[in-house]
Amino acid sequence: MFSRLYLHIPFCRAKCPYCAFVSQESRGGPGGYADLLLDEMRLAARGCTPAKPLESVYFGGGTPSLLEPGDTARLIARAAETVGLSATAEVTLEANPGTVDQERLAGFRNAGVNRLSLGVQSFDDTMLATLGRIHTAQEARDAFAAARQAGFTDIGIDLIHALPGQTPEMWRSDLEQALLLAPEHISVYGLAVEEGTPFDERYPDDSPLLAGQDLAADVFEKAHDLLTGRGYEHYEIANYALPGHRSRHNSGYWQRDGYLGLGAGAHSFLRDAGFGTRFGNAADLDGYAAAIGRGVLPRRDVTLLSREDAMAEHMFLGLRMADGVGFDRFEREFGVAPEALYGRVFEELAAMGLLERDETAVRLTLRGWLLSNRVLGRFLP
Ligand code: SF4
Incomplete structure (x- = not known):
């Protein structure tokens, strides 16, 4: 079962040298890719049950704003027909500022997109050039102004910190400039130098240009203080939103809602069998297209989760959120109180100032979030 739909658009105008996402350079745009997605949706809808009308649809990438607005409209309409779409569904499209103008944005709005996630990354042209x-x-x-003009009232901005050569002052300036635009949502990610990317060769671990990474704690706290001081809720490790503007789709991931992913390289989590099934689609475009052409779903790495896997996921995904993990929901789902399983881990982390509990839930402190890689690892089976 699923209540959320993800569509992966694996095309970009140019490949950024830090990027490890499934995407390929395409100057001509996605071409007939939307038709493949429509075919996959039809095939997939036969084999799995939506939990209820979709609560969210998310066009991610890659660069979904390379899609034609008309194709976006066809995909949303087909989702409504084959799966069902709630009247209040959140429909998000990731947009690269270099690919949109007011006309295209109005087209996306008319197609049914009601939330835009703008990949700004930095307001410093030197940093943008470094990022490619x-x-x-x-x-x-x-692009932000054009989105407002086109009628978007729910716009998120993505920023990246710990960039090569970025100082804390430059980071603060990025945040200040984002705030000047008054977006409803701000995501702040630390640069991860991913294996196999050009950045991996360009910036070895000891590169002095990556000194910003040593300032991670400072940078994290600076963002927290500045953004919460301006009314944004720090609702997930990397995400801030004005009240009422949390990403419902992404919150679904952290709450282990079922979602169906369509497109080359998309991932899915269905809640039908036992404790859930995870799988991914073929990431190579030719293999993906060939499977769809044969009328076969291009699924790989199908994993049935055990109860232990599911409990661990519930903890380490839930603790990413400010709301934390509610005791009642955990007990309802797994028939055991989290305290009975993780009581000792809770005690240790609380003594270190990394976690706090009340009668209803357990959550990480700001320091716990800062050290989340280590802390969340404590809940792995
Ligand atoms: S635009 Fe986004 S998805 Fe495309 S290459 Fe750059 S970072 Fe990767």
């Missing part, structure tokens, strides 16, 4: 982005800071501001 196809847009300038001004183009990002223009």
Whole structure:
């Protein structure tokens, strides 16, 4: 069962040298890819049961804003027909500022997209050039203004910190400039130098240009203080939202809601069998297209979760959120109180100031979030 739909658009104008996402350079855009997604949706809808009308649809990538607005409309309409779409569904499209103008944005809005996630990454042109982005800071501001003009009232901005050569002052300036636009949502990610990317070769671990990574704690706290001071809720490790504007789709991931992923390289989590099934689609476009052409779902790595896997996931995904893990929901789902399983871990982490509990839930402190890689690892089976 699933109540959320993810559509992966694995195309970008140019490949950014830090990127490890499934995407390929395509100057001509996605071409007939939307038809493959429509076919996959039809095939997938036969074999699995939506829990209820979709609560969210998310176009991620890659660069979904390379889709034609008309194709976006067809995909949303087909999802409504084959799966069902709640009247209040959140429909998000990730947009690269270098690929949109007011006309295209209005087209997406008319297609049924009601939330835009704008990949700004930085407001510093030097940093944008280092990242290999196809847009300038001004183009990002223009795209934001155009989105407002096109009627979007729910816009998120993504920023990256710990960039090569970035100082704490530059990071603060990025945050300040994002705030000037007054977006409803701000995501702040630390740069991860991923294996196999050009950045991996360019910036070895000891590169002095990555000194910003040593400032991670400072940078994390700076963002927290500045953004919460301006009314944003720090509702997940990397995510801030004005009240009422949390990403419902992404919150579903952290709450282990079922979701169906369509497209090359998309991942799915269905809640039908036991404690859930996870799988991914073929990431190579040719293999994906060939499977769809044969009328076969291109699924790989199908994993049935055990009760232990599911409990661990519930903990380490739930603790990413400010709301933490509610005791009642955990007990309802697994028939055991979290205290009975993790009581000793809770005690240790609480004594270190990394976790706090009340009668209803357990959650990480800000320091716990800062050290989340180590802390969340304590809940692995
Ligand atoms: S635009 Fe996004 S998905 Fe595309 S290459 Fe750059 S970082 Fe990766």
